[in-house]
Amino acid sequence: MKRVAPVLVVVGCILALWYVMAVVMNTQWERDQAGRAGVSVGWAQIVPATMRQERPVLPAPHQVVAELWQLTWVEETEGRRGLVNSGSLSNRGLLIHAWVTVSATMLGFAMGAGFGIFLAVGIVYNRAMDASVMPWAIASQTIPIVAIAPMIIVVLNSVGVAGLLPKAIIAAYLSFFPVVVGMVKGLRSPDAMQLDLLRTYNASAGQGLWKLRFPASMPYFFASLKVGIAASLVGTIVAELPLGGAGLGTRLLAGSYYGQTIQIWATLIVAAILAAGLVGAVGFVQVRVLGRMGMRA
Amino acid sequence: MSVDAVIEAKGVGLTFQTSDGPVRALTEVDLRVEKGDFVSFIGPSGCGKTTFLRCLAALETPTAGSLTVNGMSAEAARQARAYGYVFQAAGLYPWRTIGGNIRLPLEIMGFSKAEQAERVERVLELVDLKGFGRKYPWQLSGGMQQRASIARALAFDADILLMDEPFGALDEIVRDHLNEQLLALWARTQKTICFVTHSIPEAVYLSTKIVVMSPRPGRIADVIESPLPRTRPLDIRDSPEFIAVAHRVRDGLRAGHSYDD
16 A cells, blocks of 8 residues: 555546646637537536547546547457457457557567667677767667658568568667667676686686676666667557558557547557556566576666 | 796786876786795785786786796686686675575586586585575675685685785774684695785785785885794784784885885
8 A cells, every 4th residue: 555555646646637637728619619609608517518528639537548448348348340249359449459569569679679689799899899889879869760660661561571570670770779778888887806807717708798797787688678668669659650550550640630539548548558568577577587686676 | 947836927027008108017026936835915005916916817917027827827827727816805796696606617617517516515615604605695794705705716726826905895803713714724725825915914924925015116125934833823913923024024114115105
């Protein structure tokens, strides 16, 4: 309870603020409607009305929750194309989109993390890579992802690569960077004395990497993985924007075409839940791994 | 060169090239260490005692003179794993248990699993840490950690033990205790020990040979062969012989003008 209470207080504050903002932002539309109809309305009519608009500027939290419920549980259990009636996830619901996005995110994250570790080891062990790689890695991150993602997807599509992989590549593009930065720092974290110690054993470079540098880098590694997996999710969603088919990004764009603000918000909430879940999963592994290494994470 | 010379230095010098110009860390160091000797290097900071120890370990390369360890170059001796090195800090890997830390050099040197386990047990007993093999470093006191690092240096049975102020960070009571244990260990293992310190009583209590060094540039001011017997109870430090040797060490340090500036 001691740990839950502060979280609940913060959530409560956010909800209260959200409701207030919903009223403020949706009032104008109600006034315009009333003006057109030639009736005068007071706050007693306006405030409840702002809570149940069909296309509000800012949907109220309960509208978003209801939409979320409708597009997940209700759609899958009662919908004609839902899980219960058709045996597969409904393409009208959010779960299939969430799944598509998560699988691209995971694939991209694995690629990005692997590439990041590879670059970091290269930077630490190879003088030429040390001098040359980092500026390019930084430059790669200064290019707006929204600008480069459609181009990468178009190019890959033209050579016949479609589906999960192009999205995963965008995700990897964003997630390798924090891993490189964290791992370079981590692999270099052993002090001179610990490196000298290995020299006195006449240890090989590979032994130094496996027995000293990798274990020493673990706390840095997990910190960078947490940043990396969140970046990976953002990358996937951005990559999905220009694509048809399934995915939260596609869904967001469709929502904005048709002014479905409630649907956009519901999708955003799903994305946020996914991000929290992914970062939480990395944290779970982190606690286990560092715990087994005798460290208190 | 006699067969018994474990370390032989002739005119060893080391000049570091820094951005402020060359710094002479060591000049004209002549020294001969025989098998089974316990040699202490004492002197103020900057006298090159640690630098000389690092030259012996081939962690630094002398720029002048000749240096042999076990009859070969220091670099060849390092590659032959001729010595165990104990640093100022224990430097145990926090992610390995005490046993795992001691196993580290054994893993690197390719000992079999059974032999690793057997050696870990043996050296843990040697440094009086039996039963602590499964503990993590943070669960041990500073003195115990330093003993574990000595065990790590002993595990692969090198004939030479190089120790760089291993007890410098410990309080005097722990230090006395560890000095006593180190002498017992030296008696049991017959190793040649080179020991850097800046404590006069520690140097006199432990050594068969005391090398007094002075700074700017680092050089040997005096080499004292200790007249004390090899078996030394702690209260030998109140004997007239002990005090006489300590006095000579102090004179040597003063003669090196080490405290003038």
